[in-house]
Amino acid sequence: MCDICTKHSNRDKIWYLNYENYLFDKIFPTPEEQEKAKQAMISTFSDTEWRYSEPEFVRSPEFLQDRANKGFGSQIITREECMDILRVAEEATKREDSMIVVGHCPCRLVIDGVRDYCCIGFGMPVTMSMEIAYGRLPREGLTEFGGAEWRELRNDLRKGAKVPLTLTEAEELMKEWEKKGLWHLVMSRGRMPLVEAICNCERRYCTYYRHRDHYGIKEYCLKGHYVARIDPLACTNCGACVEQCQFGAIHSSQIAGKTNIDILKCFGCGLCRNACAYDAISLVPRVEIPATRNLW
Numbered sequence: 370m371c372d373i374c375t376k377h378s379n380r381d382k383i384w385y386l387n388y389e390n391y392l393f394d395k396i397f398p399t400p401e402e403q404e405k406a407k408q409a410m411i412s413t414f415s416d417t418e419w420r421y422s423e424p425e426f427v428r429s430p431e432f433l434q435d436r437a438n439k440g441f442g443s444q445i446i447t448r449e450e451c452m453d454i455l456r457v458a459e460e461a462t463k464r465e466d467s468m469i470v471v472g473h474c475p476c477r478l479v480i481d482g483v484r485d486y487c488c489i490g491f492g493m494p495v496t497m498s499m500e501i502a503y504g505r506l507p508r509e510g511l512t513e514f515g516g517a518e519w520r521e522l523r524n525d526l527r528k529g530a531k532v533p534l535t536l537t538e539a540e541e542l543m544k545e546w547e548k549k550g551l552w553h554l555v556m557s558r559g560r561m562p563l564v565e566a567i568c569n570c571e572r573r574y575c576t577y578y579r580h581r582d583h584y585g586i587k588e589y590c591l592k593g594h595y596v597a598r599i600d601p602l603a604c605t606n607c608g609a610c611v612e613q614c615q616f617g618a619i620h621s622s623q624i625a626g627k628t629n630i631d632i633l634k635c636f637g638c639g640l641c642r643n644a645c646a647y648d649a650i651s652l653v654p655r656v657e658i659p660a661t662r663n664l665w
């Protein structure tokens with residue numbers, strides 16, 4: 370089990386498949402704790418996210434470590450796991466009268482100034498963030514799903530974001546994003562272990578991965594629960610998988626006529642599988658390989 374599972378799961382479930390980790394009122398059981406979480410979110414919006422564009426701010430390892438200690442973190446997941454997560458999230462959003470949406474990627478906004486809609490958020494944090502952004506609580510509209518207020522809000526949001534997102538739409542989007550070379554991360558934004566978003570990103574933009582890569586703060590982007598393996602009998606050494614890997618884990622030797630995955634570098638994103646026309650790549654559980662079972 371990874372570090373987050375050890376701390377935040379039960380019954381041997383992976384933390385992001387544990388239903389209780391989707392429920393805001395389980396993580397913050399009292400009204401006081403809920404209000405505190407909301408105020409923390411408002412302060413993150415006003416004091417932190419803006420400052421992400423200030424280089425000195427994101428270059429402070431102490432500051433970033435402090436944020437990780439406060440519950441910012443993520444883990445690489447496969448496309449199949451994304452759908453498992455969204456199924457659990459859908460159940461939780463029904464219970465909480467919340468929703469699943471696609472919003473823009475904050476990392477891309479601060480790095481290149483573009484609004485790319487490739488982040489899926491769900492649950493109470495997304496609902497609260499809309500309340501903060503729109504000055505009212507969509508839940509009020511959601512209790513009468515299809516009611517006038519909700520329709521109005523949804524129309525506003527549809528200018529940029531998909532609200533609410535269905536599972537079928539999500540699956541199609543995941544495939545599109547993978548074709549563009551985006552990996553998937555499940556994350557908690559300061560409320561670990563609350564599972565609240567799937568970001569679809571890449572090396573150039575993903576600030577969570579960059580915090581790990583640049584400063585060694587691995588909590589921001591744990592390796593996934595799987596590791597890729599090549600079947601040498603099926604592999605033709607075509608090399609197509611090599612450029613899919615943004616973690617430098619695959620090497621194709623034309624001299625040796627072999628392609629290998631360095632399992633110590635593999636993050637388990639699964640993108641290399643998509644490139645293989647020979648079905649030579651599979652994903653195996655990280656914990657089943659002695660060399661990787663403690664590498665997160």
Ligand code: SF4
Nearest residue numbers: 614635636638639641
């Ligand atoms: S080897 Fe494949 S699964 Fe592993 S990190 Fe690279 S692309 Fe992702």
Ligand code: SF4
Nearest residue numbers: 604605607608610645
């Ligand atoms: S894409 Fe498939 S066949 Fe080609 S080198 Fe990679 S594993 Fe081998």
